[in-house]
Amino acid sequence: MTVTQTNHPPIVLTIAGSDSSGGAGIQADIKTISATGSYACSVITALTAQNTCGVSGVSPVPPEFIAQQLDAVFSDLNIIAVKTGMLADAAVIRTVAAKLKQYRPPYLVIDPVMVATSGDPLLAQNAVTTLKQELLPLADVITPNLPEAAALLQTQQPKNLHEMNALAGKLRTLGAGAVLLKGGHLTKDNESSDLLILPEESRLLSGVRVQTRNTHGTGCTLSSAIASYLAQGDSLPEAVRRAKRYISKALQHADELKTGRGHGPVHHFFAGHWEI
Numbered sequence: 560m561t562v563t564q565t566n567h568p569p570i571v572l573t574i575a576g577s578d579s580s581g582g583a584g585i586q587a588d589i590k591t592i593s594a595t596g597s598y599a600c601s602v603i604t605a606l607t608a609q610n611t612c613g614v615s616g617v618s619p620v621p622p623e624f625i626a627q628q629l630d631a632v633f634s635d636l637n638i639i640a641v642k643t644g645m646l647a648d649a650a651v652i653r654t655v656a657a658k659l660k661q662y663r664p665p666y667l668v669i670d671p672v673m674v675a676t677s678g679d680p681l682l683a684q685n686a687v688t689t690l691k692q693e694l695l696p697l698a699d700v701i702t703p704n705l706p707e708a709a710a711l712l713q714t715q716q717p718k719n720l721h722e723m724n725a726l727a728g729k730l731r732t733l734g735a736g737a738v739l740l741k742g743g744h745l746t747k748d749n750e751s752s753d754l755l756i757l758p759e760e761s762r763l764l765s766g767v768r769v770q771t772r773n774t775h776g777t778g779c780t781l782s783s784a785i786a787s788y789l790a791q792g793d794s795l796p797e798a799v800r801r802a803k804r805y806i807s808k809a810l811q812h813a814d815e816l817k818t819g820r821g822h823g824p825v826h827h828f829f830a831g832h833w834e835i
Contacts, residue, residue: 568598569790570636572664573783574629574655575644575672576605576617582824583609583776584645590827591783595805597790600636602628604655605647611775611819619647622654629658640666640790642783647682649689656693666789669698669735670782671707687711696734700795702782703730705744719745720752720763727756739785739799743777751807755799764800766807773813773823780825781806 571592578584585601592599604625608616632638641664646652659667671690673682682690687710695701695711708726709716711733717723723740730738738756745752751768754761784802785795793801812829 568596569639569787570600571597571783571786571790572600572602572632572636572638572641573644573786574602574604574625574641574646575779576607576647577603578607578609578776580610580775580819580824582611582818583779587776587779587824587827588642588644588783591780591805592787594827594830595784595787595802597640597787600632600638602632604651605645607645611821611823613821617647619651622650625651626654626658629655629662633658633662633664638662638664640664640668640786642668642670642786643694644670644779644782645672645682646686646690646694649686652686652689652694656697659694659697666786667698668782668786668789669694669701670778671695671701671703671711672778673707673710691733698735699789700737700739700785700799701733701735702739702741702778702785704741704778708740716744717742720754723752723754724761727754727761730756731758737795741778741781743774753799753803755796757795762796764803766803769807769810769813771810771813773816773818773825774810775822775824777806777810777825780809780827 573588576584578586589599604620606618607614705716712729740754742752750765752765781802784805785798788798788801808829809825812826816826
C-alpha cells in the first residue's frame with residue numbers, strides 16, 4: 560500500500576495495556592515509536608499492577624470505553640499504522656477488531672501478547688479463538704514468539720530452527736499477511752534468529768544474541784518499531800530488518816539502566832538525549 564509522506568512524523572497508534580513499571584506495554588510502545596521517528600498516540604485496553612518482578616493485578620478497561628478511545632483518535636488523527644499488544648479478553652478483541660474494520664488503517668501490526676516476560680498470563684485462555692478468528696486475519700504482520708505461536712496452533716513449542724521452519728505453513732493459515740516468528744526463546748543458540756514468513760517465501764533474520772536479563776518489553780518494542788517504520792514508508796522486510804536492529808541495540812545498552820530487581824527494561828533511548 561502506498562502512503563503519502565509529508566514533512567511531519569507519521570502517526571502510529573498503539574492499542575495495548577499499561578505497564579506501571581514503564582518497561583513494557585503502552586509505555587514501551589510510546590518510547591519506541593518516538594525513538595524511531597514517528598508520533599505515538601494510544602488506546603489503553605487494561606491497567607496492570609506490574610513491576611520488573613511480575614504482574615500482581617490486571618484491570619481490563621470496559622470495551623465501551625475502548626471503543627470511545629478509538630473513535631476519538633481515528634476521528635481526528637491521520638493514523639498511518641496501528642500496533643496492538645495486550646487485549647486481555649474476547650470482548651476487548653471483538654471491540655478492537657470491529658473498530659479496525661470500520662476505520663481501516665493502512666498498516667496493522669499485531670503482537671499476540673499472551674504471557675508477560677515474568678511468566679504471568681496477559682490474555683484469557685478462552686480469548687485465543689476470538690483472536691484467531693476476529694483479529695489476526697486483519698493484520699499485515701503478526702509477531703508471535705515461540706510460546707505464542709505454539710498456543711495459536713495448539714502444538715508443541717519449537718525447540719530449534721528446523722522446527723521453527725516446520726511451523727511456517729501452519730502459521731500462514733492464520734490469515735495474516737505475514738508472520739514474524741521470533742526465536743528469542745531458543746536460548747541455547749549463540750544467535751537470535753527470527754523467521755519472516757511471507758506469502759511465497761520465508762526469510763531467516765539472524766543477529767548476535769545479547770546476554771542480559773533486562774529483556775522486559777522486548778516484544779512490545781519490536782512490534783512497535785515495525786509499525787513505526789511501516790508508517791514511514793518502509794517495505795515490510797525493510798521495516799522488520801530495521802526494527803530488529805533497533806531492538807538489538809536497545810538490548811545491548813539495557814544493562815546501562817538500573818531499574819528494579821527483576822527483568823529490567825531495554826534501553827529505548829540508547830542513542831542519547833536532547834539537551835535543553
